[in-house]
Amino acid sequence: xxxxxxxxxxxxxxxxxxxxxxxxxxxxxxxxxxxxxxxxxxxxxxxxxxxxxxxxxxxxxxxxxxxxxxxxxxxxxxxxxxxxxxxxxxxxxxxxxxxxxxxxxxxxxxxxxxxxxxxxxxxxxxxxxxxxxxxxxxxxxxxxxxxxxxxxxxxxxxxxxxxxxxxxxxxxxxxxxxxxxxxxxxxxxxxxxxxxxxxxxxxxxxxxxxxxxxxxxxxxxxxx
Amino acid sequence: xxxxxxxxxxxxxxxxxxxxxxxxxxxxxxxxxxxxxxxxxxxxxxxxxxxxxxxxxxxxxxxxxxxxxxxxxxxxxxxxxxxxxxxxxxxxxxxxxxxxxxxxxxxxxxxxxxxxxxxxxxxxxxxxxxxxxxxxxxxxxxxxxxxxxxxxxxxxxxxxxxxxxxxxxxxxxxxxxxxxxxxxxxxxxxxxxxxxxxxxxxxxxxxxxxxxxxxxxxxxxxxxxxxxxxxxxxxxxxxxxxxxxxxxxxxxxxxxxxxxxxxxxxxxxxxxxxxxxxxxxxxxxxxxxxxxxxxxxxxxxxxxxxxxxxxxxxxxxxxxxxxxxxxxxxxxxxxxxxxx
Numbered sequence: 001x002x003x004x005x006x007x008x009x010x011x012x013x014x015x016x017x018x019x020x021x022x023x024x025x026x027x028x029x030x031x032x033x034x035x036x037x038x039x040x041x042x043x044x045x046x047x048x049x050x051x052x053x054x055x056x057x058x059x060x061x062x063x064x065x066x067x068x069x070x071x072x073x074x075x076x077x078x079x080x081x082x083x084x085x086x087x088x089x090x091x092x093x094x095x096x097x098x099x100x101x102x103x104x105x106x107x108x109x110x111x112x113x114x115x116x117x118x119x120x121x122x123x124x125x126x127x128x129x130x131x132x133x134x135x136x137x138x139x140x141x142x143x144x145x146x147x148x149x150x151x152x153x154x155x156x157x158x159x160x161x162x163x164x165x166x167x168x169x170x171x172x173x174x175x176x177x178x179x180x181x182x183x184x185x186x187x188x189x190x191x192x193x194x195x196x197x198x199x200x201x202x203x204x205x206x207x208x209x210x211x212x213x214x215x216x217x218x219x220x221x222x223x224x
Numbered sequence: 225x226x227x228x229x230x231x232x233x234x235x236x237x238x239x240x241x242x243x244x245x246x247x248x249x250x251x252x253x254x255x256x257x258x259x260x261x262x263x264x265x266x267x268x269x270x271x272x273x274x275x276x277x278x279x280x281x282x283x284x285x286x287x288x289x290x291x292x293x294x295x296x297x298x299x300x301x302x303x304x305x306x307x308x309x310x311x312x313x314x315x316x317x318x319x320x321x322x323x324x325x326x327x328x329x330x331x332x333x334x335x336x337x338x339x340x341x342x343x344x345x346x347x348x349x350x351x352x353x354x355x356x357x358x359x360x361x362x363x364x365x366x367x368x369x370x371x372x373x374x375x376x377x378x379x380x381x382x383x384x385x386x387x388x389x390x391x392x393x394x395x396x397x398x399x400x401x402x403x404x405x406x407x408x409x410x411x412x413x414x415x416x417x418x419x420x421x422x423x424x425x426x427x428x429x430x431x432x433x434x435x436x437x438x439x440x441x442x443x444x445x446x447x448x449x450x451x452x453x454x455x456x457x458x459x460x461x462x463x464x465x466x467x468x469x470x471x472x473x474x475x476x477x478x479x480x481x482x483x484x485x486x487x488x489x490x491x492x493x494x495x496x497x498x499x500x501x502x503x504x505x506x507x508x509x510x511x512x513x514x515x516x517x518x519x520x521x522x523x524x525x526x527x528x529x530x531x532x533x534x535x536x537x538x539x540x541x542x543x544x545x546x547x548x549x550x551x552x553x554x555x556x557x558x559x560x561x562x563x564x
Protein backbone atom coordinates (compact mmCIF):
# COMPACT_ATOMS: atom_id res chain seq x y z
CA UNK A 1 0.00 0.00 0.00
CA UNK A 2 2.86 2.39 0.90
CA UNK A 3 6.37 1.83 -0.41
CA UNK A 4 9.12 4.38 0.11
CA UNK A 5 12.46 3.69 -1.57
CA UNK A 6 15.50 5.78 -0.66
CA UNK A 7 13.38 8.92 -0.48
CA UNK A 8 14.99 12.19 0.56
CA UNK A 9 13.65 15.66 1.09
CA UNK A 10 16.17 18.46 1.24
CA UNK A 11 15.23 22.07 1.77
CA UNK A 12 17.44 24.95 0.52
CA UNK A 13 19.77 22.56 -1.26
CA UNK A 14 23.28 23.92 -1.78
CA UNK A 15 22.66 26.90 0.48
CA UNK A 16 24.19 27.50 3.93
CA UNK A 17 20.81 26.80 5.55
CA UNK A 18 20.37 23.40 3.83
CA UNK A 19 18.19 20.98 5.79
CA UNK A 20 18.06 17.24 5.05
CA UNK A 21 14.61 16.67 6.54
CA UNK A 22 14.29 13.14 5.16
CA UNK A 23 17.45 11.26 4.25
CA UNK A 24 17.27 8.15 2.04
CA UNK A 25 14.36 6.58 3.89
CA UNK A 26 13.12 3.16 2.82
CA UNK A 27 10.00 1.64 4.35
CA UNK A 28 7.00 -0.48 3.48
CA UNK A 29 3.54 -0.57 5.01
CA UNK A 30 1.09 -3.20 3.78
CA UNK A 31 -2.67 -2.81 3.33
CA UNK A 32 -4.56 -2.86 6.62
CA UNK A 33 -1.49 -2.28 8.77
CA UNK A 34 -1.05 0.37 11.43
CA UNK A 35 2.45 1.85 11.46
CA UNK A 36 3.93 4.43 13.77
CA UNK A 37 6.80 6.71 12.82
CA UNK A 38 8.46 7.42 16.10
CA UNK A 39 11.16 9.95 16.86
CA UNK A 40 12.06 13.13 18.67
CA UNK A 41 10.96 16.56 17.48
CA UNK A 42 12.85 17.52 14.33
CA UNK A 43 13.66 13.93 13.41
CA UNK A 44 11.76 14.20 10.10
CA UNK A 45 8.49 12.46 11.00
CA UNK A 46 6.22 15.19 9.68
CA UNK A 47 8.32 15.67 6.54
CA UNK A 48 8.08 11.95 5.79
CA UNK A 49 4.35 12.04 6.39
CA UNK A 50 3.93 14.97 3.97
CA UNK A 51 5.82 12.98 1.33
CA UNK A 52 3.58 9.94 1.78
CA UNK A 53 0.51 12.17 1.96
CA UNK A 54 1.18 13.80 -1.44
CA UNK A 55 1.64 17.20 0.19
CA UNK A 56 5.24 17.62 -0.94
CA UNK A 57 7.53 15.91 -3.43
CA UNK A 58 10.79 14.18 -2.56
CA UNK A 59 14.11 15.58 -3.73
CA UNK A 60 15.19 12.07 -4.70
CA UNK A 61 13.99 8.47 -4.39
CA UNK A 62 10.67 6.86 -5.13
CA UNK A 63 7.36 6.77 -3.31
CA UNK A 64 4.46 4.51 -4.25
CA UNK A 65 1.13 5.10 -2.57
CA UNK A 66 -2.14 3.28 -3.26
CA UNK A 67 -0.93 1.79 -6.51
CA UNK A 68 0.64 4.90 -7.96
CA UNK A 69 4.17 6.28 -8.12
CA UNK A 70 3.71 9.74 -6.69
CA UNK A 71 7.32 10.90 -6.40
CA UNK A 72 7.32 12.63 -9.80
CA UNK A 73 3.68 13.51 -10.18
CA UNK A 74 2.77 17.12 -10.93
CA UNK A 75 1.23 18.82 -7.90
CA UNK A 76 -2.20 18.90 -9.53
CA UNK A 77 -2.25 15.11 -9.90
CA UNK A 78 -0.81 14.67 -6.39
CA UNK A 79 -3.77 16.64 -5.07
CA UNK A 80 -6.18 14.47 -7.04
CA UNK A 81 -4.52 11.29 -5.75
CA UNK A 82 -4.63 12.58 -2.18
CA UNK A 83 -8.28 13.55 -2.55
CA UNK A 84 -9.21 10.04 -3.64
CA UNK A 85 -7.02 7.80 -1.52
CA UNK A 86 -5.67 9.61 1.54
CA UNK A 87 -7.12 11.15 4.67
CA UNK A 88 -4.94 13.31 6.93
CA UNK A 89 -5.30 14.27 10.58
CA UNK A 90 -3.06 17.26 11.27
CA UNK A 91 -1.26 18.01 14.51
CA UNK A 92 -3.08 21.34 14.91
CA UNK A 93 -6.30 19.80 13.50
CA UNK A 94 -6.43 22.56 10.80
CA UNK A 95 -10.17 22.95 11.24
CA UNK A 96 -11.95 26.13 10.23
CA UNK A 97 -13.11 27.42 13.57
CA UNK A 98 -15.90 29.67 12.29
CA UNK A 99 -17.57 26.92 10.27
CA UNK A 100 -19.92 24.35 11.71
CA UNK A 101 -18.96 20.74 12.41
CA UNK A 102 -21.02 19.63 9.40
CA UNK A 103 -19.32 22.15 7.08
CA UNK A 104 -15.83 21.20 8.29
CA UNK A 105 -16.40 17.48 7.85
CA UNK A 106 -18.01 17.86 4.41
CA UNK A 107 -15.39 20.29 3.11
CA UNK A 108 -13.10 17.77 1.30
CA UNK A 109 -16.05 16.57 -0.80
CA UNK A 110 -16.87 19.95 -2.34
CA UNK A 111 -14.22 19.77 -5.11
CA UNK A 112 -15.56 16.35 -6.10
CA UNK A 113 -18.84 17.86 -7.41
CA UNK A 114 -20.88 15.57 -5.19
CA UNK A 115 -24.53 16.31 -4.61
CA UNK A 116 -25.47 18.05 -1.35
CA UNK A 117 -27.66 15.09 -0.39
CA UNK A 118 -24.81 12.61 -0.75
CA UNK A 119 -22.41 14.86 1.18
CA UNK A 120 -25.02 15.22 3.91
CA UNK A 121 -25.53 11.45 4.10
CA UNK A 122 -21.81 10.78 4.43
CA UNK A 123 -21.40 13.51 7.05
CA UNK A 124 -24.35 12.08 9.04
CA UNK A 125 -22.85 8.61 8.96
CA UNK A 126 -19.42 9.76 10.16
CA UNK A 127 -20.75 12.10 12.83
CA UNK A 128 -22.78 9.22 14.23
CA UNK A 129 -19.69 7.00 14.19
CA UNK A 130 -17.67 9.67 16.02
CA UNK A 131 -20.51 10.37 18.50
CA UNK A 132 -20.78 13.92 17.24
CA UNK A 133 -24.35 13.91 15.85
CA UNK A 134 -25.57 16.29 18.53
CA UNK A 135 -22.77 18.75 17.69
CA UNK A 136 -23.57 18.83 13.98
CA UNK A 137 -24.58 22.51 13.83
CA UNK A 138 -22.11 23.75 16.45
CA UNK A 139 -19.26 25.99 15.37
CA UNK A 140 -15.95 24.17 15.75
CA UNK A 141 -14.66 26.88 18.10
CA UNK A 142 -17.45 25.96 20.55
CA UNK A 143 -16.15 22.38 20.90
CA UNK A 144 -13.71 20.89 23.40
CA UNK A 145 -10.24 19.68 22.32
CA UNK A 146 -11.36 16.05 22.23
CA UNK A 147 -14.41 16.86 20.16
CA UNK A 148 -12.31 18.90 17.74
CA UNK A 149 -10.00 15.92 17.43
CA UNK A 150 -12.94 13.70 16.48
CA UNK A 151 -14.14 16.29 13.94
CA UNK A 152 -10.64 16.19 12.41
CA UNK A 153 -10.82 12.38 12.18
CA UNK A 154 -14.30 12.53 10.63
CA UNK A 155 -13.03 15.02 8.05
CA UNK A 156 -10.07 12.76 7.26
CA UNK A 157 -12.42 9.83 6.70
CA UNK A 158 -15.09 11.63 4.67
CA UNK A 159 -13.56 10.67 1.30
CA UNK A 160 -13.49 7.02 2.39
CA UNK A 161 -9.68 6.84 2.10
CA UNK A 162 -7.64 3.66 1.87
CA UNK A 163 -4.86 5.37 3.82
CA UNK A 164 -5.15 7.46 6.95
CA UNK A 165 -2.19 9.59 8.04
CA UNK A 166 -2.05 11.24 11.44
CA UNK A 167 0.59 13.72 12.51
CA UNK A 168 1.07 13.81 16.30
CA UNK A 169 -2.66 13.25 16.83
CA UNK A 170 -2.35 13.08 20.60
CA UNK A 171 -0.22 16.18 21.07
CA UNK A 172 -3.08 18.15 22.59
CA UNK A 173 -4.90 15.33 24.33
CA UNK A 174 -4.79 14.02 27.89
CA UNK A 175 -4.27 10.32 28.66
CA UNK A 176 -7.96 9.41 28.61
CA UNK A 177 -8.57 11.14 25.29
CA UNK A 178 -5.41 9.58 23.83
CA UNK A 179 -6.68 6.11 24.73
CA UNK A 180 -10.07 6.99 23.25
CA UNK A 181 -8.40 8.18 20.05
CA UNK A 182 -6.35 5.01 19.72
CA UNK A 183 -9.49 2.92 20.15
CA UNK A 184 -11.11 4.94 17.37
CA UNK A 185 -8.08 4.42 15.10
CA UNK A 186 -8.07 0.72 15.92
CA UNK A 187 -11.72 0.52 14.85
CA UNK A 188 -10.84 2.31 11.60
CA UNK A 189 -8.02 -0.17 11.00
CA UNK A 190 -10.54 -3.01 11.15
CA UNK A 191 -12.10 -1.61 7.95
CA UNK A 192 -8.87 -2.71 6.16
CA UNK A 193 -7.52 0.82 6.08
CA UNK A 194 -3.80 1.49 6.31
CA UNK A 195 -2.86 3.89 9.08
CA UNK A 196 0.43 5.73 9.53
CA UNK A 197 0.88 7.82 12.65
CA UNK A 198 3.78 10.14 13.38
CA UNK A 199 4.12 10.31 17.13
CA UNK A 200 6.51 10.27 20.05
CA UNK A 201 3.76 9.38 22.51
CA UNK A 202 4.29 5.96 24.20
CA UNK A 203 0.52 5.51 24.46
CA UNK A 204 0.49 5.49 20.67
CA UNK A 205 3.48 3.41 19.70
CA UNK A 206 2.91 0.88 22.50
CA UNK A 207 -0.70 0.31 21.50
CA UNK A 208 -1.42 -3.38 20.74
CA UNK A 209 -2.94 -2.60 17.36
CA UNK A 210 0.31 -1.13 16.05
CA UNK A 211 1.95 -3.51 13.54
CA UNK A 212 5.14 -1.62 12.74
CA UNK A 213 7.24 1.05 14.37
CA UNK A 214 9.81 3.03 12.43
CA UNK A 215 12.33 4.84 14.59
CA UNK A 216 13.54 8.08 12.98
CA UNK A 217 16.59 10.14 13.81
CA UNK A 218 18.09 13.03 11.84
CA UNK A 219 15.88 12.29 8.85
CA UNK A 220 16.76 8.59 8.70
CA UNK A 221 14.91 5.46 9.71
CA UNK A 222 17.38 3.95 12.15
CA UNK A 223 15.32 1.02 13.27
CA UNK A 224 12.18 -0.90 12.36
CA UNK B 225 -6.16 59.87 -34.90
CA UNK B 226 -9.75 59.51 -33.70
CA UNK B 227 -10.18 59.09 -29.97
CA UNK B 228 -13.45 57.73 -28.69
CA UNK B 229 -14.21 55.40 -25.76
CA UNK B 230 -14.08 52.30 -27.99
CA UNK B 231 -10.67 53.18 -29.43
CA UNK B 232 -9.30 54.05 -25.99
CA UNK B 233 -10.58 50.74 -24.62
CA UNK B 234 -8.89 48.91 -27.51
CA UNK B 235 -5.61 50.68 -26.71
CA UNK B 236 -5.91 49.84 -23.02
CA UNK B 237 -6.73 46.25 -23.97
CA UNK B 238 -3.71 45.99 -26.27
CA UNK B 239 -1.41 47.49 -23.64
CA UNK B 240 -2.76 45.22 -20.90
CA UNK B 241 -2.42 42.11 -23.03
CA UNK B 242 1.10 43.09 -24.11
CA UNK B 243 2.15 43.49 -20.45
CA UNK B 244 0.64 40.14 -19.47
CA UNK B 245 2.28 38.37 -22.40
CA UNK B 246 5.65 39.96 -21.62
CA UNK B 247 5.50 38.60 -18.09
CA UNK B 248 4.32 35.17 -19.25
CA UNK B 249 7.00 35.04 -21.93
CA UNK B 250 9.71 35.73 -19.35
CA UNK B 251 8.55 32.68 -17.41
CA UNK B 252 8.21 30.70 -20.65
CA UNK B 253 11.83 31.47 -21.53
CA UNK B 254 12.92 30.09 -18.14
CA UNK B 255 10.84 26.96 -18.72
CA UNK B 256 12.21 26.36 -22.22
CA UNK B 257 15.74 26.81 -20.94
CA UNK B 258 15.79 25.09 -17.56
CA UNK B 259 12.91 22.57 -17.70
CA UNK B 260 14.12 19.11 -16.71
CA UNK B 261 11.37 16.62 -16.06
CA UNK B 262 13.81 14.10 -14.59
CA UNK B 263 15.02 16.55 -11.97
CA UNK B 264 13.46 16.43 -8.52
CA UNK B 265 15.22 19.58 -7.38
CA UNK B 266 13.44 22.54 -5.86
CA UNK B 267 14.20 24.63 -8.96
CA UNK B 268 12.17 22.29 -11.15
CA UNK B 269 9.28 22.38 -8.67
CA UNK B 270 9.36 26.19 -8.75
CA UNK B 271 9.32 26.09 -12.56
CA UNK B 272 6.32 23.74 -12.51
CA UNK B 273 4.45 26.14 -10.25
CA UNK B 274 5.41 29.10 -12.44
CA UNK B 275 4.22 27.17 -15.49
CA UNK B 276 0.73 26.94 -13.95
CA UNK B 277 0.70 30.71 -13.52
CA UNK B 278 2.07 31.57 -16.96
CA UNK B 279 -0.09 29.06 -18.82
CA UNK B 280 -3.17 30.36 -17.03
CA UNK B 281 -2.28 33.94 -18.00
CA UNK B 282 -1.59 32.90 -21.58
CA UNK B 283 -4.66 30.72 -21.88
CA UNK B 284 -6.99 33.48 -20.73
CA UNK B 285 -5.03 36.08 -22.74
CA UNK B 286 -5.42 34.04 -25.89
CA UNK B 287 -9.07 33.40 -25.09
CA UNK B 288 -9.58 37.16 -24.80
CA UNK B 289 -7.66 37.56 -28.08
CA UNK B 290 -10.27 35.38 -29.80
CA UNK B 291 -13.17 37.26 -28.23
CA UNK B 292 -11.51 40.60 -29.06
CA UNK B 293 -12.54 40.11 -32.70
CA UNK B 294 -16.04 41.06 -31.55
CA UNK B 295 -14.70 44.10 -29.69
CA UNK B 296 -12.72 45.08 -32.78
CA UNK B 297 -15.88 44.84 -34.90
CA UNK B 298 -17.88 46.95 -32.43
CA UNK B 299 -15.14 49.60 -32.45
CA UNK B 300 -15.25 49.63 -36.25
CA UNK B 301 -19.03 50.10 -36.14
CA UNK B 302 -18.64 53.09 -33.83
CA UNK B 303 -15.90 54.45 -36.16
CA UNK B 304 -18.24 54.16 -39.15
CA UNK B 305 -20.36 56.94 -37.63
CA UNK B 306 -17.51 59.47 -37.76
CA UNK B 307 -15.62 58.44 -40.89
CA UNK B 308 -17.08 60.16 -43.97
CA UNK B 309 -18.29 57.68 -46.58
CA UNK B 310 -18.39 54.69 -44.26
CA UNK B 311 -21.83 53.09 -43.88
CA UNK B 312 -20.69 50.21 -41.68
CA UNK B 313 -17.59 48.45 -40.30
CA UNK B 314 -16.43 47.57 -43.83
CA UNK B 315 -16.14 51.26 -44.71
CA UNK B 316 -14.24 51.90 -41.49
CA UNK B 317 -11.82 49.09 -42.35
CA UNK B 318 -11.27 50.59 -45.79
CA UNK B 319 -10.41 53.98 -44.24
CA UNK B 320 -6.70 53.22 -44.29
CA UNK B 321 -4.30 50.55 -45.51
CA UNK B 322 -4.08 48.79 -42.11
CA UNK B 323 -7.80 47.98 -41.66
CA UNK B 324 -8.33 44.78 -43.63
CA UNK B 325 -4.85 43.33 -42.89
CA UNK B 326 -5.58 43.92 -39.19
CA UNK B 327 -8.89 42.02 -39.46
CA UNK B 328 -7.43 39.12 -41.46
CA UNK B 329 -4.44 38.81 -39.15
CA UNK B 330 -6.76 38.92 -36.14
CA UNK B 331 -8.72 35.98 -37.54
CA UNK B 332 -5.54 34.03 -38.32
CA UNK B 333 -4.16 34.76 -34.85
CA UNK B 334 -7.44 33.58 -33.33
CA UNK B 335 -6.96 30.21 -34.98
CA UNK B 336 -3.32 29.94 -33.92
CA UNK B 337 -4.37 30.87 -30.36
CA UNK B 338 -7.03 28.16 -30.52
CA UNK B 339 -4.37 25.63 -31.54
CA UNK B 340 -2.19 26.63 -28.59
CA UNK B 341 -5.15 26.31 -26.23
CA UNK B 342 -5.77 22.76 -27.54
CA UNK B 343 -2.11 21.80 -26.93
CA UNK B 344 -2.29 23.33 -23.46
CA UNK B 345 -5.53 21.49 -22.73
CA UNK B 346 -3.92 18.15 -23.64
CA UNK B 347 -0.82 19.01 -21.59
CA UNK B 348 -2.83 19.73 -18.44
CA UNK B 349 -4.19 16.18 -18.58
CA UNK B 350 -0.76 14.54 -18.79
CA UNK B 351 0.92 13.32 -15.63
CA UNK B 352 4.35 13.32 -17.28
CA UNK B 353 4.41 16.96 -18.51
CA UNK B 354 5.08 15.55 -21.96
CA UNK B 355 4.04 18.64 -23.91
CA UNK B 356 5.10 21.40 -21.52
CA UNK B 357 8.35 22.34 -23.22
CA UNK B 358 6.83 21.98 -26.70
CA UNK B 359 3.89 24.17 -25.74
CA UNK B 360 6.14 26.96 -24.46
CA UNK B 361 8.30 26.72 -27.57
CA UNK B 362 5.14 27.17 -29.64
CA UNK B 363 4.48 30.32 -27.69
CA UNK B 364 7.62 31.89 -29.11
CA UNK B 365 6.22 31.27 -32.60
CA UNK B 366 2.92 32.81 -31.56
CA UNK B 367 4.51 35.88 -29.94
CA UNK B 368 5.61 37.61 -33.21
CA UNK B 369 2.13 37.04 -34.66
CA UNK B 370 0.55 38.62 -31.60
CA UNK B 371 3.01 41.50 -31.82
CA UNK B 372 2.05 42.08 -35.47
CA UNK B 373 -1.61 41.88 -34.53
CA UNK B 374 -1.16 44.50 -31.80
CA UNK B 375 0.97 46.67 -34.10
CA UNK B 376 -1.52 46.57 -36.99
CA UNK B 377 -4.43 47.44 -34.71
CA UNK B 378 -2.42 50.24 -33.16
CA UNK B 379 -1.39 51.61 -36.58
CA UNK B 380 -4.93 51.31 -37.88
CA UNK B 381 -6.43 53.42 -35.11
CA UNK B 382 -3.47 55.81 -35.13
CA UNK B 383 -3.89 56.51 -38.85
CA UNK B 384 -7.63 57.01 -38.84
CA UNK B 385 -8.27 60.43 -40.32
CA UNK B 386 -11.80 61.91 -40.14
CA UNK B 387 -10.96 64.14 -43.13
CA UNK B 388 -10.35 61.22 -45.49
CA UNK B 389 -13.41 59.94 -47.34
CA UNK B 390 -13.65 56.16 -47.44
CA UNK B 391 -15.70 53.71 -49.54
CA UNK B 392 -18.93 52.13 -48.36
CA UNK B 393 -19.43 48.37 -48.34
CA UNK B 394 -21.48 48.59 -51.55
CA UNK B 395 -18.33 49.71 -53.36
CA UNK B 396 -15.93 47.35 -51.56
CA UNK B 397 -18.07 44.33 -52.49
CA UNK B 398 -19.26 45.64 -55.87
CA UNK B 399 -19.63 42.80 -58.40
CA UNK B 400 -18.05 44.76 -61.21
CA UNK B 401 -15.44 46.44 -59.05
CA UNK B 402 -11.81 45.62 -58.36
CA UNK B 403 -10.05 44.17 -55.35
CA UNK B 404 -10.50 41.15 -53.10
CA UNK B 405 -14.02 42.06 -51.94
CA UNK B 406 -15.31 42.47 -55.48
CA UNK B 407 -13.63 39.26 -56.64
CA UNK B 408 -15.40 37.29 -53.93
CA UNK B 409 -18.72 39.06 -54.50
CA UNK B 410 -18.56 38.29 -58.21
CA UNK B 411 -18.25 34.53 -57.63
CA UNK B 412 -21.29 32.86 -59.24
CA UNK B 413 -23.81 32.44 -56.39
CA UNK B 414 -25.34 29.23 -57.77
CA UNK B 415 -21.90 27.53 -57.90
CA UNK B 416 -21.06 28.77 -54.44
CA UNK B 417 -24.40 27.53 -53.07
CA UNK B 418 -23.82 24.14 -54.66
CA UNK B 419 -20.27 23.92 -53.25
CA UNK B 420 -21.43 25.05 -49.83
CA UNK B 421 -24.46 22.77 -49.57
CA UNK B 422 -22.50 19.74 -50.81
CA UNK B 423 -19.45 20.37 -48.58
CA UNK B 424 -21.32 20.47 -45.29
CA UNK B 425 -23.03 17.05 -45.66
CA UNK B 426 -19.66 15.55 -46.71
CA UNK B 427 -18.02 16.89 -43.54
CA UNK B 428 -20.94 15.72 -41.42
CA UNK B 429 -20.71 12.22 -42.92
CA UNK B 430 -16.98 12.15 -42.21
CA UNK B 431 -17.69 13.28 -38.66
CA UNK B 432 -20.31 10.59 -38.15
CA UNK B 433 -17.94 7.93 -39.48
CA UNK B 434 -15.06 9.12 -37.25
CA UNK B 435 -17.23 9.33 -34.14
CA UNK B 436 -17.92 5.60 -34.51
CA UNK B 437 -14.58 4.38 -35.87
CA UNK B 438 -10.96 5.40 -35.25
CA UNK B 439 -8.95 6.48 -38.30
CA UNK B 440 -5.71 8.48 -37.96
CA UNK B 441 -5.82 9.63 -41.60
CA UNK B 442 -9.52 10.36 -41.20
CA UNK B 443 -8.78 12.72 -38.29
CA UNK B 444 -6.25 14.68 -40.38
CA UNK B 445 -8.67 14.82 -43.32
CA UNK B 446 -11.51 15.96 -41.06
CA UNK B 447 -9.45 18.88 -39.74
CA UNK B 448 -8.20 19.81 -43.20
CA UNK B 449 -11.69 19.66 -44.63
CA UNK B 450 -12.94 21.71 -41.67
CA UNK B 451 -10.45 24.45 -42.56
CA UNK B 452 -11.43 24.31 -46.24
CA UNK B 453 -15.08 24.50 -45.26
CA UNK B 454 -14.30 27.54 -43.11
CA UNK B 455 -12.94 29.33 -46.19
CA UNK B 456 -15.86 28.12 -48.35
CA UNK B 457 -18.28 29.35 -45.67
CA UNK B 458 -16.74 32.83 -45.53
CA UNK B 459 -16.88 33.02 -49.34
CA UNK B 460 -20.44 31.64 -49.23
CA UNK B 461 -21.54 34.28 -46.72
CA UNK B 462 -20.24 37.02 -49.02
CA UNK B 463 -21.45 35.39 -52.21
CA UNK B 464 -25.03 34.36 -51.41
CA UNK B 465 -25.94 34.24 -47.68
CA UNK B 466 -25.54 38.00 -47.13
CA UNK B 467 -27.56 38.96 -50.27
CA UNK B 468 -30.38 36.68 -49.08
CA UNK B 469 -30.28 38.31 -45.63
CA UNK B 470 -30.45 41.79 -47.23
CA UNK B 471 -32.82 40.47 -49.90
CA UNK B 472 -30.70 42.43 -52.38
CA UNK B 473 -28.64 40.52 -54.97
CA UNK B 474 -26.05 43.30 -55.28
CA UNK B 475 -25.33 43.79 -51.56
CA UNK B 476 -22.63 41.36 -50.36
CA UNK B 477 -21.25 43.00 -47.19
CA UNK B 478 -20.33 40.27 -44.66
CA UNK B 479 -20.31 42.68 -41.70
CA UNK B 480 -23.59 44.55 -42.07
CA UNK B 481 -25.45 41.32 -41.27
CA UNK B 482 -24.37 41.74 -37.67
CA UNK B 483 -26.52 44.83 -37.29
CA UNK B 484 -29.77 45.15 -35.39
CA UNK B 485 -31.88 45.64 -38.54
CA UNK B 486 -30.87 42.12 -39.57
CA UNK B 487 -31.65 40.71 -36.11
CA UNK B 488 -27.92 40.27 -35.33
CA UNK B 489 -27.97 37.10 -37.40
CA UNK B 490 -24.32 37.69 -38.35
CA UNK B 491 -23.22 37.14 -34.73
CA UNK B 492 -24.92 33.75 -34.75
CA UNK B 493 -23.47 32.80 -38.13
CA UNK B 494 -19.91 33.72 -37.20
CA UNK B 495 -20.12 32.27 -33.69
CA UNK B 496 -21.33 28.91 -35.04
CA UNK B 497 -18.77 29.01 -37.84
CA UNK B 498 -15.79 29.77 -35.59
CA UNK B 499 -16.79 27.23 -32.92
CA UNK B 500 -17.43 24.53 -35.54
CA UNK B 501 -14.08 25.25 -37.24
CA UNK B 502 -12.25 25.28 -33.91
CA UNK B 503 -13.57 21.86 -32.89
CA UNK B 504 -12.91 20.53 -36.40
CA UNK B 505 -9.24 21.36 -35.86
CA UNK B 506 -8.99 19.29 -32.67
CA UNK B 507 -9.01 15.73 -34.15
CA UNK B 508 -6.17 16.40 -36.61
CA UNK B 509 -4.08 18.34 -34.15
CA UNK B 510 -4.59 15.68 -31.47
CA UNK B 511 -3.51 13.03 -33.95
CA UNK B 512 -0.34 15.02 -34.59
CA UNK B 513 0.28 15.31 -30.83
CA UNK B 514 -0.09 11.53 -30.46
CA UNK B 515 3.13 11.15 -32.41
CA UNK B 516 4.95 12.79 -29.51
CA UNK B 517 4.39 9.64 -27.44
CA UNK B 518 4.07 9.52 -23.65
CA UNK B 519 0.59 9.31 -22.16
CA UNK B 520 -0.94 11.46 -24.90
CA UNK B 521 -2.60 8.52 -26.63
CA UNK B 522 -4.81 7.78 -23.61
CA UNK B 523 -5.86 11.39 -23.22
CA UNK B 524 -6.66 12.42 -26.80
CA UNK B 525 -8.80 9.49 -27.95
CA UNK B 526 -11.76 10.66 -25.92
CA UNK B 527 -11.04 14.28 -26.82
CA UNK B 528 -11.14 13.50 -30.54
CA UNK B 529 -14.52 11.81 -30.32
CA UNK B 530 -15.99 14.61 -28.21
CA UNK B 531 -14.65 17.39 -30.42
CA UNK B 532 -16.01 15.73 -33.57
CA UNK B 533 -19.45 15.51 -31.97
CA UNK B 534 -19.33 19.16 -30.87
CA UNK B 535 -18.14 20.30 -34.31
CA UNK B 536 -20.97 18.35 -35.97
CA UNK B 537 -23.52 20.12 -33.75
CA UNK B 538 -22.09 23.55 -34.60
CA UNK B 539 -21.75 22.84 -38.31
CA UNK B 540 -25.41 21.81 -38.35
CA UNK B 541 -26.34 25.02 -36.50
CA UNK B 542 -24.27 27.06 -38.95
CA UNK B 543 -25.84 25.24 -41.88
CA UNK B 544 -29.34 25.89 -40.53
CA UNK B 545 -28.61 29.57 -39.84
CA UNK B 546 -27.23 30.00 -43.37
CA UNK B 547 -30.24 28.28 -44.83
CA UNK B 548 -32.77 30.27 -42.83
CA UNK B 549 -32.65 33.56 -44.85
CA UNK B 550 -32.85 31.59 -48.10
CA UNK B 551 -35.90 29.65 -46.93
CA UNK B 552 -37.55 32.82 -45.60
CA UNK B 553 -36.93 34.59 -48.91
CA UNK B 554 -38.35 31.65 -50.86
CA UNK B 555 -41.48 31.67 -48.70
CA UNK B 556 -41.93 35.44 -48.97
CA UNK B 557 -41.31 35.56 -52.70
CA UNK B 558 -43.29 32.35 -53.30
CA UNK B 559 -40.38 30.54 -54.92
CA UNK B 560 -38.66 33.50 -56.55
CA UNK B 561 -34.95 33.54 -57.43
CA UNK B 562 -32.95 36.36 -55.86
CA UNK B 563 -30.14 36.22 -58.44
CA UNK B 564 -32.25 35.84 -61.60
